[in-house]
Amino acid sequence: MLEAACAKPERRGEETLKGAVLAAPAARRPRTSAVDAAARYRGMPRERLRAFGPGALSNVELLALLLGAGLPGHDVFDVARSLLEHFGSLRVMLNAQREEFDGLRGIGDAKGAKLLAVFELARRALAEQLDDKPLVDTPGAVEDYLRLQIGARPYEVFVCLYLDIRHRLIRAEESSRGSLTRMVVYPREIVRRALMLNAASLIVAHNHPSGAVQPSASDRRLTRVLRETLTLVEVQLIDHLVIGARDTYSFARNDWN
Known part of the structure; x- marks a missing residue:
């Protein structure tokens, strides 16, 4: 009898407790914490990448996955967003130099090194598309490579x-570097380098930091002098490209005008 009497109140207590939980107002029920919600939010891009591929992610999300972690009070998405806003575009950021990341919020030495490594891999991947292929047959790849290399530089x-004789790449070299509006190019040095590398032809290019790709009078004069000088040593100038952030001007496609 004693055992049965003790067990009965316990069951009533359990039922009473369950009823109290079910009857509790919604405001008092356990709610998901902000930390848990943020954790799920951070995990979403990774899950979508696995399910649908990287093309389904925004620039901010891709950059956030690369950075990995944010700052106290600022998650990695805030850091990624501010980084893109600082540079203005992915193309400009891909051309950034190491010192341009110094002092940026959330970008220390480790993250800066990781970004620069990824950007260099992207450039080398484009360069590989040019290897062992006639460059005259892949003008799109050449322009993509040059646009990534110099299209967003703040100086010329x-x-x-x-x-070589089969129009395959022997060497890509930066022969001159100037200011925002002025650059000096020496055709004699380019000819000397072509002979040294035993080149049969070459493609030259320069960028316009302003973004406008219409050639200037000095661009046209340089192109004419370079063509004539290279012809004297039987080296063909295949094209001179003026590279902007988005557009490209080809002297060859415009009848060298």
């Missing part, structure tokens, strides 16, 4: 792609 750069 002159690049030479030296080719």
